[in-house]
Amino acid sequence: MFLPNVTADMFENLEQTSWRRQHAGNAAARACEGWSMRFQVLGLVGAWVGDTQIEVRGSKMRTFLASLLLARGRVVSDARLMQMLWDEDLPSTTQAQIQTYASRLRSLLGAEARITRQPPGYRFEFLARDRVQLDLVEFETLAAQGSTALAEGRHAEASRLLRDALSRWNGPALGGVTDHLATVEQPSLEEARLTALESCIDAELALGEHQRLITDLTALIAAEPLRERPRMQLMSALHGSGRTADALAVYQDFRTALAELVGLDPSSELRELHQSILTSVPRTPRATITLWTRRQEGDPALPPEPSDFTGRAAETERACAVLSGSPGQAELPTACVVSGMNGVGKTTLAQRVTRLLTKRFPDRQLLVDLGGRHASPPGAGTVLDGLLARLGVPADRVPESTAAKVELYRRTLAGTKTLLILDDAHDERQVRPLLPSVPGCGVLITSRSLLATLEGTARITLGPFSPAESMQLLGRIIGVDRTTAEHRTALDIAEVCGHLPIAIRVCGSRLASRPHWSLRRLADRLRDPARVLDELRVGDLDVRERLLPSFAALSDDLRGAVLRLSALGPGTFHVRTAAELLRLSTVDAFDVLDELVAAHLLRPDPRAVDHYRLPELVHALALDQEQLCKVG
Known part of the structure; x- marks a missing residue:
């Protein structure tokens, strides 16, 4: 049959009508099944x-799809598509080829992602936007939220949001498209991406994470040698880590590079930073004090505990009994200290106990x-300023002296x-001035230290999980079927941890995001103690970052003792072996080992008198720090 004067637009409309009829049933079925679609640029x-x-093959097809996605629902003209597909070398x-690309994409994507012909071009729209994800939109949303949090001084939240935003990148943007x-x-x-990364680093520098950021910033500068903000951040990170000479060298190298390559001088902001480093001691920013208050329905809620909270039944019961005044306890202390090494779950336990005691403490x-965790945590006076403001x-009305602030604080409570x-x-x-010391109030304290001299305080030491608890948590994250199928390997992973x-x-988060991995694959990656800490990092969770403050807080002698003891491996050793290795008397060796136990970097072996063991991850941290010392 001959159709006279059939234009390209008419052909497109006829084709789309036929295609909609063909795919209508599939679209309804997918909607009922909670079907979702995800796009990556x-x-x-x-x-x-x-x-x-979906198999979107070839640079032209990817270019056509990416051009429509980047338009965010606007019409992309034929002229624009031609330029992106062929530049000036037009066939x-x-x-006809553009129509072919449109037709192919329609057949690949299904009915929910509709490519319509709207002169002078094409438009990409979705019938169910709540079931469609575009990584670029997610990145931009999270990056904007993170920038707002940074501007408002909520540094931990800013770091989390910006790291989440950056995780949306899976390589250079627009991979596989045409050069045009x-x-x-x-x-x-x-x-x-670079702006979000720099903002994230600003937030983490404000949190005092100087040493961890040095490697990342060095790599960023190598990739972007003329970008000024990373240079400033590296100078701050080095200075905050006590490497002032290196920080000043970064400035000199950048000033020379600017002069030789582009004939410019550093900005006034960079020169001011350089001058401040020259005339000051290493600075560590104050930790952010975050307060949550529960007084009535409209007030901010406490942060949620993990839905997969595991174990700690005895510790939870003990803390609740201390703080709630259960019958049968004479002279009940109103304060409870939960101590343990970083990463053992002290904060999570505190949040759980807080929820269980909401009715016992209904006012606030x-x-x-x-x-x-910071080298220079805020003093009691600074904390009291924040508490009084929240109260x-x-x-x-806030007095100048700390003693007067304490009195006003206790009267208010x-x-x-x-x-x-x-x-x-x-x-x-830091803690003693913050204790309310008034009837009806309770205090739950978490710390790496036992805080042994706080009077009238119950103490709970939080240790590692039992093997059964480790398996339970891992199973809740990745599914019990996977831990059951590779039970011995799951135990190996928990033991390495x-x-x-x-x-x-x-480990659970890494395996959950990689369902195609076997547990053995991760276990093999964790086997090398020299790289295990590199493997134990995902999103905003970094085991090295959690363990490092305990090691950094030690005296030089104790840090040296940990490095020397690491030669014994993570197994059990007798105090006499430690004395020989440290070249100390047995009495002095006991003192050193006891200090390391108090810092949660060493554990007494409960099965053998005068025996100790270096935890697996502390051993890995010691190897890590020893390597850094050699490089430095």
Whole structure:
């Protein structure tokens, strides 16, 4: 049959009508099944329906798809598509080929992702936007939220959001497209990524994570040698880690490079940073104090505990009994200290206990981050300023002296039923002025230290998980079927992790995000003690970062003792062996080992008198730090 004067637009409309009829049944079925579609442009351009990848093959097809996605629902003109697909080398059949790409994508993507012909071009729209994900939109949303949190001084939240945003990148943006599209669109996308990364580093520098960031910043500068902000961040990180000479050398190298390559001088902001380093001692920013208050329905809620909370039944019951005043306990202390090494779950336990005691302390529940992981945590006076502000005391009524602040703070709490959670306490001097000392109030303190000199305080030491608890947590994260199928390997993973909850959670998160991995594959990657800490990092969870503050807080002599003891491996050793290795008398060796036990970097062996063992991950940390010393 001959159809006179059939235009390209008419042909497109006829084709779309036929295609909609063909796929209507599939669309309804997918909607009933909770079907979802995901698109990627921050990496190799691609698409997925559910967990099934759609085969978008060839640079032209990827370019056509990416051009429509980047338009965010706007019409992309034929002229624009021609330029992105062929630049100036246009074939004679451009219009027909564009129609072919549109037709192929329709057949690949299904009915929910609709490509319509709208002169002068094409438009990409979705019938069910709540079931469609585009990694670029997710990145931009999270990056904007992280930038807002950074501007408002919520540094931990900013770090989490920005790291989450950066995790949306799976390689260079617009992978597999034509050079024409890449040349036009990649620079702005890469600039957005670098800006988010730099903001994330700003947040983490504010949290005092100087040493961890040095490697990342060095790599960033190698990739972007003329970018100024990473240079400033590296100078701050080096200076905050006590490497002031190296920080000053970074400035000199950058000034020379600028002069030789582009004939410019450093900015005034960079020169001011250089001058401040020259004229000051190494600086460590104060830890962020975050307060949550529960007084009525409209107030901010405490952060949620993990839905897969595991174990700790005895410790939870003990803390609740201490703070709630259960019958049969005489002279009940109103304060309870939960101590243990970083990553063992002290904060999570405190949040769980707080929820269980909501009715016991209905007036207020205050959670204060005391920043004990930092080299210079905030003093009691600074914390009291924040507490009094949250308790509604006007700034002009807050006295100057710490003693007067303590008195006002305790008067404000008098007659209330308030639970105060002092998280990550540094020492007794920081905590003692914060104790309410009034009837009806309770205090739950978490710390790496036992805080042994705090009077009238119950103490709970939180140790690693039992093997059964490790298996339970791992199973809750990755599914019991996987841990059951490879039970011996799952136990091997838990043992390498020293049954430390945060390490188990990192392993579980990595396996959950890689369902195609066997447990043996991860276990093999964890086998080398020299690289195990590199493997135990995912998202914003970093085992090395959690363990390092305990090691860094030691004296030079104790750090040296840990490095020497690491030669014995993570097994059990007798105190006499330690004395010989450390070249100390047995009495002095006992003192050193006891200090390391108090710092949760060494454990007494309960099965043998005068025997100790270096936990697996502390052994790995010691090897890591020993290598850094050799490089330095």
